[in-house]
Amino acid sequence: QVQLVESGGGLVQAGGSLRLSCGPSGITLSINSMGWYRQAPGEQRELVAAITRGGASNYADSVKGRFTISIDNAKKTVYLQMNSLKPEDTAVYYCYADTYRRYWGQGTQVTVSS
DSSP: OOEEEEEOOEEEETTOOEEEEEEEESOOSOOOEEEEEEEOTTSOOEEEEEEETTOOEEEOGGGTTTEEEEEETTTTEEEEEEOSOOGGGOEEEEEEEESSSEEEBOOEEEEEEO
């Protein structure tokens, strides 16, 4: 059974940092890209950052300069370093992995207090 296991969420004060990680269990196929979405209460899910196996990345405008996405191809693990966190970053963060289909993680809560 394929699973994406996320970790690193939690509660942090504004201006603080968190590092999210997401790795697969049971995915044997090559992963083409991975990334993170987030969903705040009452809001639509939005793309935060994505990265290809080759290292090409893109970010939502709201997180550029504060968040950094990276990938470890050998471990098939994606990381999201989040610095200078703001209360508006509060959301459930979901990772995904693309092979011939998309797999999703279960979500991890990030709460930024003002």
